[in-house]
Amino acid sequence: MRWRCRITGIVQGVGFRPTLYRYAVEAGVTGFVGNDAEGVIVEIEGEEAALRRLIERLREAPPPLARIDAIAIETIPLKGESAFTIAASSHDTAKQAAVSPDVSLCEACLKEMRDPENRRYRYPFINCTDCGPRYTIVRTVPYDRPNTSMAKFTMCEACEAEYHDPMDRRYHAQPIACFDCGTQLSLMDSEGRALEGDAIEEAAKLLVEGKIVAVKGLGGFHLMCDATSEEAVARLRERKGRPDKPFAVMVKDMRTARRLARVQEREAALLQSKERPIVLLKKSGTTELAEGVAPGIDRIGLMLPYTPLHYLLFDHIARPLVATSANLSDEPIIKESGALIEKLGHVADAVLDHDRDILNACDDSVAQVVGDRVQWIRVARGVAPMTLPIASQEAILAVGAQQKNTIALSLQDAVILSPHVGDLGSLEAMAFFEETVATFGRLYDFRPQRVVCDLHPGYDTTRWALALAKKEGLKSTAVQHHHAHALAVMAEHGVHEEILAFVWDGTGYGEDGTVWGGEVLLCDAAGYRRVGHLRPFRLLGGERAVREPRRSALALLYEIFVEAVEELSLPTLDAFTPAEKGLLFQAWRKGMGSPLTTSMGRLFDAMASLLGIVHRVSYEGQSGMMLETLAAQEKAAQWLDGFALQESETGWVCDWEPVVRAIVGGKVGSPARFFIESLAEMVARLAARYPDRRIALCGGVFLNRTLMEACLRRLPAERLLLPERLPPGDGAIALGQLWYALHEKD
Ligand code: ZN
Ligand code: ZN
Ligand code: FE
16 A cells, blocks of 8 residues: 655654654655655555554654644555655745744753764754754745755765764754854954954853853844843943843853742743743842843843853853843844944944854744743744644735734645744834745745735834735735734634633724723624723823823823822822923823823833832833832732723723722722732623623733733633733734634625
């Protein structure tokens, strides 16, 4: 009997062919295995039982990095070869093969790198079929060396032998290299002049001296400095113009991680996973880290080394290192040393570079553990491109939102989500967005028949999508932002029935012209009904309110007390001059340049200002994290009934007035807790009114751990529908948009 099997999923560049070869040889069957642009093709010939066992074994023990989505088997005429062989890649079919994300250094390679007898002893670019770069070095598919940035390196004899030996663990490891034939390191100063000495040793020396070194990683450069040095961290902040936003820290090992943070079991597993994300942890209280690394908050983002170069660097410097993406604010991560020197020459004192080009830039992924669940905050290096098993008849491109942008495309049998593109707004960010669209078009031979975007007319992505649709004559669809948030969760879980979704975020364009962000929707893929929202208040000065929590706080006070605000004594009021207050009162009364909003993000801002924690912020989510930090220090809330629910023609109005009055009146001992627990209580009460609906919690506000834990305590687990592989924030919008378009009736 002879079978032809087509295997799809993540099956290329993950050691699939050699594994199959070994299994086939051991099973005593003949035939061949090959890659084509749609995945893996296997033909096997032998006793039916042997063929069946072979496929079973493959399903049970696929190569560690592979993910099999489907095996389609057909019986074909016998060919009677004498052996099993590995065929070269063919290039002629449509491109549907999933490109694997990059993978952190594996145990076997680490061991070799530490072995003085091994020919790759201390080689900073050691890798194998189970580890190393993937997405970041691929130009097009199939994933074969000539289609990667390794094309320019000619393999030496020893590497070539390993590359062609099906029994070797580097069989067809595309980035295979060694001292003799592969990527080399170099160290230079901030003007690009080569520096003397061993590059790694010298870089480590500079770091110990408090210098800032740009280090080329998998998806781009990090700016690194000694995380225990207050001066080094302050210098980095000053030069980068980044006053407060927390820096991620790379630590040598788990022991260091446990010293700097309280690491629970689930968090330890996440830190050590092959994805190696930055994990947000609770600070341990040690004074080892400079306060400037994550000022004013009780969280710290840690990650473990994930490239051989990182490990070698830590051989020379044991202390924790700030490892922040090298970019100018609002611009994408820099992937090439020329651009680094041009843009960040004034920030970095030295550059640790290498000559393996990064073709596709990719930031670090970020995650946290809430309760017992992993919550992704940013999906990028190690995790994306992400494949979701969602079929589609139509080639649809979803362009995502304006912030934390990602894009998504629908192929015949899968939806592909790009890594984090970032916040748009700058020319460079928009160029990176367009580059990402082009890259994915190339990697999946994808030409959209339809394009989906946000309903917000001011988003760059919306304008881009509409222009594309016009130019190419494509159909275009716009999806309301908060509906898309909810749909993303439904898409992840393949849920079709109507659900109750709490969608809380910073801002989104509402269909009534106001700025939404504290919404409760009853929705399915066809549409939504807004059944609840936060009581509206004014965004004093529009967008400026986003940077200044004091403005949201003042708006709430005006709503409740009007002119009598002046009789109160509050930190918020002290944060303004009398003239400012005069102007803002007029703006509030007349609504001038101050649209109404129902944004939960702004309500968090307002609370932070009312409590005197922060009146101006320099990064998104700052007020929420600072509130959490305060809440963690407070005793349990004494009074939870903080929100009033009122029925109106626009649904349940969630009124913040009782909370604000209680806080302003000094009636609660643990105000931050009181506010957050009251919110969760409100969620539970609304959820109880729709007992037969599943409950989604999404939008960036649900990254607030304290809020999430408070909600999880109150809601029935079997009704909960939470983001699993995707972030709750705008990084998931593209998937929600796609889900909408997939179900749209013409
Ligand atoms: Zn390896
Ligand atoms: Zn070599
Ligand atoms: Fe959003």
